[in-house]
Amino acid sequence: MRSTYMDILRKAELFSRIASSHGHKLISCLSPHIRHYEKGEIILLSGDTIRHMGILLSGTAHAYLEHIDGSQIIMSRLKPMSVFGEILVSTRTHKSPVTIYATSDVAIAFIQYEGMLNLCPSACAAHSMFIQNMLKAMGDKYFRLFDRINILREKTLRDKILAYLFTLSDRGNTAKITLPLTKTMLADYLLANRSALSKELRKMEDEGIISVKGREIELLYKKM
DSSP states (O other), X not given: XXXXXXXXXXXXXXXXTSOHHHHHHHHHHHOOEXXXXXXXXXXXXXXXXXXXXXXXXXXXXXXXXXXXXXXXXXXXXXXTTOEESXXXXXXXXXXXXXXXXXXXXXXXXXXXXXXXXXXXXXXXXXXXHHHHHHHHHHHHHHHHHHHHHHHHTSSSHHHHXXXXXXXXXXXXTOSEEEOSSOHHHHHHHTTOXXXXXXXXXXXXXHTTSEEEETTEEEEOGGGO
């Protein structure tokens, strides 16, 4: 693996709290396999057997569920240092429920499951910390999924929007937020029609609940 990618990989959350020298040694031990995908290319197909965890080194990708009628629900937006497959590799079937495709040219480091869990012969502290970081990442992903479930269980589109904005605002601690998704992607995330979403956002702005400037949204209802 080229040193450039090793330096990039060191920035991933999975390698946090690990000294630089130990980190490079650990990455060599894990032997990541680097693969490149072009924009629009499928990285992982629903139903594929997963034996490796992936870390996005550059570019962006989307993970989505596909219905039998061909419609899609975006489950997550992957950006540099995003991790995927760390939960799937430990399941009984190892089957992916989602499809992941590249929304730009991407580079991904794949790490084999056995290599992640098998400690070095010396049971080095770096590998132990890596496993702790991986468990933390899995826990964080669980709570993000829990947040989405809570958002989608709201009965009206407005309540779903407000619940989503509340999550982005660090549970109401900040009034100004930047949407990480386009309106089309946000509509998919909320299981809503894009035009209905745009209409509801305009109504909320007219009523003084929010202020919208592109992807910048200010929550005004806190001041009411």
